Amino acid sequence: MSIWVLRGLRDGVVTTRWPARPDAYADAWRGPVLAPASADPMGPLPLCPTGAISAEPLRVDQGRCILCGRCVAERPDLFAWSQGATGPGAAALTREALVVPEPPETDEAVAAARARLRARTAALRRSVHIRHVDAGSDGSEEWEIQALLGPVYDIHRLGVFFTASPRHADVLLVTGAGARGMAGPLRTTYDGMPDPKVVIAAGTDAVSGGLLSESEAVTGSIAAMVPVDVWLPGSPPSPFGILNALLIAVGTLADGGKGTR
Amino acid sequence: MTITQPAVTALWDELLARTSAGDRFAGLFATKPEGGALVLSAHVAVKGEGEAGGGIDTLEAALPPGAASYPALTPRLGAAFWYEREIHDRFGVVPEGHPRLTPLIRPGSAEDHALPRHVAGYGIFTIPHGPVRSGVLESIEYLVETPGEAIPHLNMRVFYKHRGVENRFAGRTPADGVLLAERAEGIASVAHALAFSHAVETIAGCAPPPAAALVRVLHAELERIANHLDVAVRLADAAGLAVATARLALHKERVLRLVSRLSGSRFGRGVVIPGGVSAPPRLPPAEILTEVDTLRRAVTADAEALMATSSFLDRLRGTGPLSPGRAHQHGALGPVGKAAGYADDARLARPYDGYPSLAVTPVRGHAAGDALARLRVRWDEVDQSFGLLRQVASFGLLRQVAEDLAERSSDPLNLPCEPASGRAVGWAEAPQGEVIYDVKIDAGRLVRCHPRSASFHNLVLMHEVFAGDILTDFPFIEASFGLSVAGVAL
Numbered sequence: 099m100s101i102w103v104l105r106g107l108r109d110g111v112v113t114t115r116w117p118a119r120p121d122a123y124a125d126a127w128r129g130p131v132l133a134p135a136s137a138d139p140m141g142p143l144p145l146c147p148t149g150a151i152s153a154e155p156l157r158v159d160q161g162r163c164i165l166c167g168r169c170v171a172e173r174p175d176l177f178a179w180s181q182g183a184t185g186p187g188a189a190a191l192t193r194e195a196l197v198v199p200e201p202p203e204t205d206e207a208v209a210a211a212r213a214r215l216r217a218r219t220a221a222l223r224r225s226v227h228i229r230h231v232d233a234g235s236d237g238s239e240e241w242e243i244q245a246l247l248g249p250v251y252d253i254h255r256l257g258v259f260f261t262a263s264p265r266h267a268d269v270l271l272v273t274g275a276g277a278r279g280m281a282g283p284l285r286t287t288y289d290g291m292p293d294p295k296v297v298i299a300a301g302t303d304a305v306s307g308g309l310l311s312e313s314e315a316v317t318g319s320i321a322a323m324v325p326v327d328v329w330l331p332g333s334p335p336s337p338f339g340i341l342n343a344l345l346i347a348v349g350t351l352a353d354g355g356k357g358t359r
Numbered sequence: 360m361t362i363t364q365p366a367v368t369a370l371w372d373e374l375l376a377r378t379s380a381g382d383r384f385a386g387l388f389a390t391k392p393e394g395g396a397l398v399l400s401a402h403v404a405v406k407g408e409g410e411a412g413g414g415i416d417t418l419e420a421a422l423p424p425g426a427a428s429y430p431a432l433t434p435r436l437g438a439a440f441w442y443e444r445e446i447h448d449r450f451g452v453v454p455e456g457h458p459r460l461t462p463l464i465r466p467g468s469a470e471d472h473a474l475p476r477h478v479a480g481y482g483i484f485t486i487p488h489g490p491v492r493s494g495v496l497e498s499i500e501y502l503v504e505t506p507g508e509a510i511p512h513l514n515m516r517v518f519y520k521h522r523g524v525e526n527r528f529a530g531r532t533p534a535d536g537v538l539l540a541e542r543a544e545g546i547a548s549v550a551h552a553l554a555f556s557h558a559v560e561t562i563a564g565c566a567p568p569p570a571a572a573l574v575r576v577l578h579a580e581l582e583r584i585a586n587h588l589d590v591a592v593r594l595a596d597a598a599g600l601a602v603a604t605a606r607l608a609l610h611k612e613r614v615l616r617l618v619s620r621l622s623g624s625r626f627g628r629g630v631v632i633p634g635g636v637s638a639p640p641r642l643p644p645a646e647i648l649t650e651v652d653t654l655r656r657a658v659t660a661d662a663e664a665l666m667a668t669s670s671f672l673d674r675l676r677g678t679g680p681l682s683p684g685r686a687h688q689h690g691a692l693g694p695v696g697k698a699a700g701y702a703d704d705a706r707l708a709r710p711y712d713g714y715p716s717l718a719v720t721p722v723r724g725h726a727a728g729d730a731l732a733r734l735r736v737r738w739d740e741v742d743q744s745f746g747l748l749r750q751v752a753s754f755g756l757l758r759q760v761a762e763d764l765a766e767r768s769s770d771p772l773n774l775p776c777e778p779a780s781g782r783a784v785g786w787a788e789a790p791q792g793e794v795i796y797d798v799k800i801d802a803g804r805l806v807r808c809h810p811r812s813a814s815f816h817n818l819v820l821m822h823e824v825f826a827g828d829i830l831t832d833f834p835f836i837e838a839s840f841g842l843s844v845a846g847v848a849l
Contacts, residue, residue: 101664102602112609123616128623147535166538166629231491232498234520237845238545238626241589243495245615248608262493279466279519280498283490309539315465315523334545336625 113252116338117184117345124338129180129187130160130302130331131169135199144172148308160187161196161305164333183338189298189330189346191215193321196305196329215327215349218294222268222348226258229267229291233284233320234277234310238334239301243271245337258344264290269347270324271340275303275310276317288324296347298328300340305329361417361782367399367429370420375435377403377418383690383703385415386795386811387432387442389450396424397452401432402784402795402811404690406708413709415784415795428453438689441819448518464848466518477512478504486830490519497844501837503830510825510833515818517848524849528808533559533633533778536805540796541628544812544846546589549575549582550789551796551810552631557711558785558798559633563778567712571635571772576713577647577751578618578627579787580744585614586790586841587694587737588658591665593838594734598671606661610654617650635773648752655745662738675731679824679836683726689820692813693792694736695840699728705788717750719743730839737841740790779803789813791842812846 114121131150139156146169150162156176158169169177180187190196191211195204230243246253247260261267264287272284288297299320302308307318317323330343364370378384385402392398398421405413422429431454432439443454444463453460461467474485489500502514524543528536540555541548553575560566567575588611595603615625621640622630630636640647665671681691686699696702706714707721722739725732782799792813799806821840828836 102600102668105606105661105664106602108606109609147531147538164538164542165624167623229491230495232496232520234522235497235845236542236545237497237843238548240495240497241546241615242625245608245612247495248612249605250609250612260495264491274520275522277498277520277522279521280490283498283519287491303542309542310522310524310527313523313527315521333542333628334626 112249113255114250116341121338124183124336125181125185127181127183127336127338128165129183129185129336129339130163130165131158131167131177132180132186132198133158133177139176143176144169148302148306148311157197157199159197159306160331161193161302161329162308162311163331164302164308183336184342187331188339189328189343191328191346193305193326193329196331211327215296215347219268219296219347219349221294224257226269226344226348227261227267228258228269228271228344229261229264229287230271230273231280231284231287232273233280233304233323234274234316235301235303236334239273239303242334242337243273243300243340246341251337251341253341253344256345256350264288265292267291268295269344270295270297271300271344272297272304272320272324273300274320275307275313276320276323278315278317281317281323284320284323296327297324298330298343298347299326300330300343301335302331302333305331308333360414361419364418364420367420367422370399370401370418371430371432371435374401374403374418374432377416378436381406382416384436384438385690385793386816387439387446388797388809388811389446389452390807390809391450395421396426397422397450399429399446400797402797404703404709404793406703415709415786417784417797422452426452428455430455431457433457438816441815462518464518464521466521475502475514476504477514480506482506483511490516499844501833503833505830508829510828510830513822513825515821517818517844519848520844521848522845525807525809528805531805532803533776533800533805536798536808537632540808540810541626543810543849544789544794544814544843545626546586546843547582547789547791547794547812547846549578549627549631550787550794551812553579553712553787554785554794554796555798555808555810556631556633556785557787558783558796559778559800560776561783561785562781562798562800563633563776565634565774565776567635568771568774569713569716570639572713573751573754574636574640574772575631576717576747577640578622578630580747580751581614581618581621582627583744583790584654584658584741585611585618587741588614590737590838590841591662591734594675594730594835595665595671597834597838598674600665600668600671603661603665603668603671607665610658610661613654613657617654621647632773634776637773639772644752644754648749651745651748651752658741658745662741666735666738672731674832674835675734675839676729678730678828678832679839680826681728681820681824683728685820685823686728690816691820692816693788693790694733694740695817695820696792697722697736698725698732700726703793705786705793709786711787713751717747719747730835733839733841777803791846792817810849812843812849814842814844814846815849818842818847
């Protein structure tokens with residue numbers, strides 16, 4: 099066993115300092131697509147496989163974006179990747195706020211949603227327990243959530259823990275397009291959690307169903323099964339994006355800076 | 360090659376003649392053309408001999424119009440057990456003589472959720488484990504019948520996370536279809552995209568340019584390393600080795616970060632497209648080589664330490680044994696099959712993309728079939744993958760591509776691939792084993808697409824490996840199979 103003691107010291111501290119300090123990898127993340135507010139969509143718009151793009155005015159629904167990048171490749175004059183896991187492609191507090199560029203009225207709605215969430219989660223801030231439920235994911239979201247438990251992201255340093263029992267959970271982290279077979283188990287888990295509770299829809303599939311939105315076997319969004327507080331796009335979202343969503347959910351991230359929409 | 364038989368019994372006879380002659384049963388599915396009769400299609404994997412590459416043949420027979428049943432294959436070929444249940448779930452047609460026709464991929468009525476009891480005896484009870492698992496895992500329900508310690512019977516319910524993926528292919532263009540294939544089994548995105556693209560390319564009669572074929576190998580092998588490291592993390596975690604768990608998780612994260620630096624996605628999504636790859640790796644070959652060598656040294660050192668930790672090995676040795684006979688009979692895929700002495704690696708038997716031009720050293724010499732053998736096979740495959748990555752990165756061709764693209768003299772990474780109409784089978788070796796896509800295209804659109812993951816084919820074997828194992832062995836056995844539920848309950 100002693101070999102492992104030495105091995106544990108081998109690479110020094112590999113854990114990110116984020117959110118206290120910036121992290122280069124988090125900032126390099128290529129997130130859901132953006133469209134500048136000033137864009138003038140002349141000519142045909144690219145065909146989005148999930149129908150995330152709408153014209154007049156030009157909008158991108160990041161909650162539908164599966165990050166295939168077709169629109170960025172076809173019309174670089176209109177579309178661009180959002181940069182950074184906590185930047186303009188990060189989690190939002192209302193579904194409408196994922197549609198960019200945001201109309202001004204979403205700001206008020208987001209502020210109201212944040213105030214409501216704050217009031218509920220004031221007691222949680224320094225110790226948070228998460229219950230994850232897979233409601234029809236493709237499996238990659240689970241990998242990215244598991245990464246948070248590894249040495250690089252190490253969410254325990256932030257007072258965040260995963261729990262097996264919904265009775266101990268404050269946050270419900272749901273992945274997947276809302277498989278109908280999981281409707282019952284997901285609801286039971288939600289009902290089993292004590293108040294106050296916060297629900298995060300993690301990933302484009304959980305937000306909108308993604309490519310499966312029209313499948314009969316799924317509800318297309320987990321909002322059809324449980325009330326959602328935080329919407330996180332990405333197919334799959336990055337570990338930093340998930341971490342950011344968690345901190346937004348429990349109000350650790352203050353109003354200033356990034357990730358406040 | 361598609362061979363049509365006049366009737367279902369003739370189809371089964373031909374199929375059994377093929378499997379007893381050495382071919383491998385690779386899958387069974389049904390289709391129902393608009394207004395037509397149900398067609399049963401069986402896939403048979405044929406090994407290549409010498410220079411001649413093998414392939415996957417399709418044997419087919421139509422049911423009489425309006426038929427509500429057909430003679431089941433399962434009593435004659437056990438490997439068809441789950442396939443026939445899936446067909447029953449989808450189309451309601453009854454395989455006569457099937458031993459247990461309960462729902463597999465589609466959740467049925469309330470009574471399908473009752474606790475089953477297959478074993479009778481004093482004090483035997485059923486532990487329902489799932490579908491919401493205790494860790495961050497995919498949804499599946501294990502029903503463990505136990506007198507307290509031993510596991511005389513295990514039942515699995517995979518239907519909870521059925522997403523209806525297969526039906527969502529129809530009507531899409533091949534360019535959109537590959538995006539869905541990447542999300543059929545998210546941890547094997549590259550392999551699924553490859554199998555799908557190979558089928559489309561066969562229909563269109565195009566082949567990816569040599570440089571693109573190498574880029575495909577690059578991503579497929581990185582995906583394999585990440586998956587095998589994931590299994591090692593879960594095994595170390597199950598054994599309570601905190602440092603080993605953290606170290607291996609660190610290596611896995613490094614692999615995913617390398618993939619994202621190469622492609623922009625941590626899962627290599629968007630790289631493989633029908634006709635080639637979408638873009639060259641974003642790192643120069645020399646830097647890829649350095650990264651690969653650094654990773655290899657780190658992974659190998661920790662793998663060696665893990666395989667010298669006796670308290671860990673004790674938990675794996677003899678745990679969850681699959682006999683070589685059963686592995687052969689079932690045609691067990693990937694590391695599960697190789698650990699039991701049955702190796703049918705698509706990269707060797709039916710080579711594709713860059714593999715024919717690379718030296719792939721076969722993983723041989725394992726036959727114990729237990730969780731330890733499965734882990735040893737994975738370490739051998741990790742080593743093999745690192746070797747392949749080195750070969751790819753040092754190939755002159757990749758450097759040439761970077762130079763060509765810099766000069767904008769040509770786009771050597773993808774060819775126009777717009778198939779008109781036709782049908783073909785594509786395959787690729789995922790980290791879990793061989794993935795098969797049966798694709799039919801009409802007027803440039805997908806009419807149907809049937810994916811068959813290695814996870815679907817292999818998971819059914821988990822019923823059989825609990826001889827003498829107890830409840831605390833469960834996480835080791837589950838992790839050692841290394842499968843994804845998403846690929847099972849498509």
